[in-house]
Amino acid sequence: MVTSLIDGFTDFRNDFFGQDKAFFKRLIRRGQHPKIMIISCSDSRVDPAILFGTRPGELFVIRNVANLVPPYQPDDQYHGISAAIEFGVRDLGVEDIVILGHAYCGGVNALCEHARGEAAEDREFITPWIKIALPALDELRGSDPKFENIKAVEQHSIMNSLDNLRTFPWLAEREKQGSLALHGWWFDMDSGALWCHSPPDRSFTQMIPSVSE
């Protein structure tokens, strides 16, 4: 099964690396200085480097189930996502953070299943993880406990993660100073459109239109 990866790497070696050896030498010599952090889903269909046409060194990428950001919680637990956020913000000094959500997110769907009491009972890590986005679902449900528009939950979950990013004090400080900007984007796999969170409203607007049929 990994043969396609070996083939792919061989192509990369020949066409990208081999054509511009100085490019990686520069990245090694100067180190990495990405200006943008992207927090996206692990979903195999939503690869930030492919979606945004970036080159090595341009994006600091954090991927996890449902592109979630946990709240600031400094303790002795294993906080992989928070560690990556800390490194990107405090050590690399990224200037923008994009939370990239997407349509048909399995993680968000699992959250809705959990809320309906239909989550797979033998999942040891997924349910506690996706519950990070429970406030987003609660916000939408309001007085209608049956509300379940998955796309709306996906978008509200992005806003919930933006809220959680701001609980990291050194991150919030940089945003306040104007040296860091936060963005929430949602990729519509149906139409090819890209939507963005447009504060102060708790809503999304289309930034890049759909591909016409």
Ligand SMILES: [Zn+2]
């Ligand atoms: Zn997803």
